Amino acid sequence: MLAKLTGFGIERITISGIAELSEIEVLVAAGIDPKTSLVFFDADEARRRLEANPLIREATVRKLYPGEVSITLVEREPYALWQVKGELFVIAADGTVIDKMDDGRFAGLPLVVGAEANMRASEYLALRAQAGALGRHIRAGTLISGRRWNLKLDNGMDVRLPEKAPGEALKRLVALETDYRVLDKDLLAIDLRQADRVVMRLTEEAATARAEQMKQKTPKKKGGEA
The missing domain is CATH 3.40.50.11690 (Cell division protein FtsQ/DivIB)
Known part of the structure; x- marks a missing residue:
């Protein structure tokens, strides 16, 4: 999934590994909104926020300059x-x-x-x-x-x-x-x-x-x- 946020430092967000969660839920959980700047974006904090979601077992968040954030998730599968x-x-x-x-x-x-x-x-x-x-x-x-x-x-x-x-x-x-x-x-x-x-x-x-x-x-x- 590619979500484009233009004009605020983050031009592209790549999210992989979602099944039950929606893209919007991931962005909200990671603390990313249209005002987020890549320069000041804390990838470790975003990872901690994501892993606090009970549906997420593991999260990897990377900043890729000049303007991309990559989020990879491993969800807990509802049984x-x-x-x-x-x-x-x-x-x-x-x-x-x-x-x-x-x-x-x-x-x-x-x-x-x-x-x-x-x-x-x-x-x-x-x-x-x-x-x-x-x-x-x-x-x-x-x-x-x-x-x-x-x-x-x-x-x-x-x-x-x-x-x-x-x-x-x-x-x-x-x-x-x-x-x-x-x-x-x-x-x-x-x-x-x-x-x-x-x-x-x-x-x-x-x-x-x-x-x-x-x-x-x-x-x-x-x-x-x-």
């Missing part, structure tokens, strides 16, 4: 969103917090929830990948007590995974969806924490309807029976 204590953060792959989530640029990133979930986001993404086509229905992963994951699906359903072999539990969920279309059922939760059973919790409306059905199926006592 996931992390929700904890009511706040939402953008995190890198290693769990480092890049910044608070305050704009829509990162709304499509995977979401992990709970204490220390940021440090295990890659684990959650691996589980989503193991779910195959069903993975597109998984909207978030909540780390429970630092031990296991609950998955939130796009229909509001919770899927409770075991601490050990969660991938195997996901295979069971995929099989249930293939055979019985469980995602279309009136369920609040599917509990897969036990290897030998599946526990399904109905929505309140479905539970009420089922109770009524059971009442109707219960045979009435004949007159005179105690």
